[in-house]
Amino acid sequence: MSITETSPAAARSRPDRPVDDASGSGNHRLRHETRVAMLGETLQLANYSAVTQAAVAVALAYMFWDIAAHAYLLGLAGAVTLLCALTVAAARRYRGTFGAGASEHAVRRGFAVSKLLAFALGLSWASLPAVLLPGMDNAYRVILVAVCAGLVSDAYVVGPIFGVAFLLAAPVVAGLFVGLLGCEAPVGQYIAILLAVYAAFVFLSARRMCRLSCQRLWDRAVVQEQSETIGLLLKDFEEGASDWLWETDGTGRLHHSRRRFAGLLGRDREDLEAEDLNVLAVLREFAAEGAARGDVEAVIAAVKARLPFRDLTVSLRTAQGTRWWTLNGKPAFDRQGTFLGYRGVGSDVTASRAAQARIAFLAGHDALTGLPNRTSFQGALEDVCREAGGAERRSALFYLDLDGFKAVNDTCGHLVGDRLLKAVAARLLAVCGPHGVFRLGGDEFAVVVRDAERAGSEALASRIVAELRRPYRIDEALLEVGVSVGIATVPGDALDASSLLLRADLALYAAKADGKGCWRTFDPALEEKAQHHRQLDLDMREALAADAMELHYQPLVDLRSGRVAGFEALLRWNKPGHGWVSPGEVIPVAEATGFIVEIGRWALGRACADALAWNGLRVAVNISSIHVRMPGFHEEVAAVLRETGLRPDLLEIEITESVLLDHGAEVLENLNRLRAQGVRIALDDFGTGYSSLSYLTEFPFDKVKVDRSFVRDLQGRPEKVAVVEAIARMARALSMTVTVEGVETRQQLDVLRDKRCDVAQGFLYSPARPASEVAALVARIEGAGLPPREGDPPAARPVLPLARAS
Structure with missing residues (x-):
């Protein structure tokens, strides 16, 4: 017979199932301990059973001496007595072995011997x-x-090993059946039937009792293991955790965790061990003053009233500083209701309280500079608006944005950038004094000035601009940044927080537009302009969705042959009820909102579709820097070429130098992929803005376009002629063609031909015209070989490329 582990849950659900019948892998140690206990109980009972059976054997020999064979009686008594003696000897031997811990082999042998x-x-x-x-x-x-x-009933008392009980009683039952067969009928048969019923009852009952005994021994082993585990956990809990168990007697004296209390309170442990520590006295002696003392009094009151308490946090003054404890306690009573003391758990929550205080601070303050953050700023705005509404008090909001911080951050690294922001915050605090200074995120700050007069606000803004402009010494580097400031007042400019912030932002935008490094106050015209831009953004989105925008095409004429080399696509929008809207008004708004990307996709598709009918003439499309920086731009162009069927070499993408400013790897990736497809790349507006010769060496453009500003006064400005000539020579050296924009007179054309420019574009040939007029326009230009007649009226509509640098 073998036993395996039965889980405590299984034991509860099947209390009649003995462990020796359980199946499964089991816990080997529990299984072994249970088998040892089973054998131990069996051997303990074996002594009493052996003595009893030996006495019965001797008594029977005496009773039947005169009526039975003497040899049989002596043999039976001798055999039983000998076996009983062996049983007693085996019990003594194995009991000593099991007392010291039995091996699995010894247990198996003990089962077999039993x-x-x-x-x-x-x-x-x-x-x-x-x-x-x-x-x-x-x-x-x-x-x-x-x-x-x-003897059959002895199966009940020989122990929890059913095999032992069965092997003892079953032969006796068999012998009874044999003996009853030799008795006269029908008494022998009747007794045999009753014997069968009784034997079955005995075996089934013995089987159940053995199961219960096995389960009892198994549960005892499990409980012992759990008690050991709980003891180890409690010991580890008290030694290594911030929580501890505490216990008092009926008078409040501590019986448990004296050493832990001593360490937490900063007292000498030996002194505290010798004292009769009373929990109430400890709380009174070490309680800190302030609001937290209320919880100390609550604990004292609960202990005096013998009531349970939970999660009461007390503040105590110790040698290590203020400590915070969270206490839970419950009174203990015996069966007669006598108060035995308190049992509870204490937790040192000092670290968590400090962390909570830090979290609460960070919820309202910037972690880098220590200034109040956007959440606190919003609350301050609401306060000043509320104060202004209840009294004649004028307050001002200064909205600040650093100029040039991104360049410093990118060049010197984020660590230097963070130190620079901390230095800026320190200067703001020094300049603004009692006024509230906030960091809103990134390089944005705000100052809330209460009781502000106009002259005082403007003077403070000037000091802020001047102070933040001074160089900053960060390690060995001398860094310079500026600041732009937008000012809005309450109640003069706004009465609620959101409107005040919006109008300060508009003033800041105006300061940026006026050259940065200055301050501007809010003007209602700024809001009207912003509203106009918002409405324009909505209208142009609707117009593009309704296909109400157009592309007109301006010819690009080869100066050597006089033939049309291609056309540049230019955006046109005839807004109902308004007339033609200048691209110079549309493009900046579209770039500011990101809608320029949608316009660019539409223009690419429309221009490529229109160019299919031009018999091999190129079409040039201006693309915004925002669009070119998108990682999948070259795939978009390839898809448009596939859909329209236009040859790649007939498409020319015009970009401005702003695309190459602070560009990432995706810009050069897009341009190189487009060149690999056969698409031509032109650098527009060369000579203005951020022009740098390094751009021409970093990427091999197919064409550079000279800005119209160099052509306007070409006859009277020799220096401009020299610049155009230098650009043409440089382009030829780099195998690039040169297109000159804004050609309007024959004299300008003659100078450009003399300086060996390649292509001309301007009103001298034609303004941009709809796609339906391209064929007639080509025929007129190439057929005449001359510019339009002097009496031809110039176009009234403005001509600007699709995309410009913002």
Whole structure:
């Protein structure tokens, strides 16, 4: 017979299932401990059973000496006595072994020996009814049947090993059946039937009792293991955790965690061990002053009233500073209701309280500069608006944005950038004094000035601009940044926080537009302009969705042959009820909102589709820097060429130098992929803005376009002629063509031909015209070989490229 582990949950759900019948891998240690306990109980009971059986064997020999064979009686008594002696000896031997801890081999051997001795005793006793029962009279038969019944009942008391009980009782039952067969009918048969019923009852009952005994021993092993685990956990809990168990007697004296209390309170442990520490005295002696003392009094009141308390946090003054404890306690009573003291758990929550205080600080302050953050700023704005509404108080909001900080951050790294922001915050605090200074994020700051007069606000803004402009010494570097300031007042400019912030932002935008490094106050015209831009953005989105925008095309004429080399696509929008809207008004708004990308996609598709009918003439499309910087731009162009069927070499993408300013790897990736497809790349507006010769060496453009500003006064400005000539020579050296924009007179054309420029574009040939007029326009230019007649009226509509640098 073997036993395996039964889980405590399974034991509760099946209390009648013995461990020795459980299946599964089990816990090996629990299984072994349970088997040891089973064998131990069996061997303990074996002594009493052995002595009893030996005494019964001797008594039977005496009783039946005159009516049974002497040899049999002596043999039975000797065999039973010998087996009982062996049982007692085995019990003593194995009990000593198990007391010191038995091995698995010893347990297996103990089970085998127990079963062997039980079976031998059973066989010895089985001979008694089989030999004596048939030849005895009824009086002696009663004695034999009673003895055998007692032996069968011994299955109940031999221990929890069912195999031992069965091997002891089963041979006796078999011997009874043999003996009853030799008795006269029908008494022998009747008794045999009753014996069968009784034997079945005994075996089933013994089986259940063994199961219960096994389960009891298993549960005892589990409880012992759990008790050991709990003890270890409690010990580890008290030694390594910030929580501890505390216990008092009925008078409040601490019985537990004295050493822990001593360490937490900063007292000498030996002194505290010698004292009768009373929990109430400890709380009173070390309680800190302030609001937290209320919880101390709450704990004292609960202890005095013998009431439970939970999660009461007390503040105590100790040698290590103020400590915070969270206490839980529950009174304990015996069965008679006598108060035994308190049991509870204490937690040192000092670290968590400090962390909570830090979190609360960071919720309202910037972690880098220590200034109040946007959340606090919003609350301050609401306060000043509320104060202004209730009294005649004028307050001002200064909205600040650093100029040039991104360049410093990118050049010197974020660590230097962070130190620069901290230095800026320190200067703001020094300049603004009692006024509230806030960091809103990035390089944006704000100052809220209460009770502000106009002259005082403007003077403060000037000081802020001047102070923040001074160089900053960060390690060995001398860094310079500026600041732009927008000012809005309450109640003069706004009455609520959101409107005040919006109008300060508009003033800041105006300061940026006026050259940065200055301050501007809010003007209602700024809001009207912003509203106009918002409405324009909505209108142009609707116009593009309704296909109400157009592309007109301005010819690009080869100066050597006089033939049309291609056309540049230019955006046109005839807004209903307004007329033609200048691209110079549309493009900046579209770039500011990002809608320029949608316009660019539409223009690419429309221009490529229109160019299919031009018999090999190129089409040039201006693309915004925002669009070119998008990682998948070259794939968009390839898709448009596939859909329209236009040859890649007939498409020319015009970009401005702003695309190459602070560009990432994706810009050069897009341009190189487009060149690999066969698409031509032109650098527009060369000579203005951020022009740098390094751009021409960093990427091999197919064409550079000279800005119209160099052509306007070409006849009277020799220096401009020199610049155009230098650009043409440089382009030829780099295998690039040169296109000159804004050609309007024959004199300008003659100068450009003399300086060996390649292509001209301007009103001298034609303004931009709809796609339906391209064929007639080509025929007129190439057929005449001359510019339009002097009497031809110039176009009234403005001509600006699709995209410009913002």
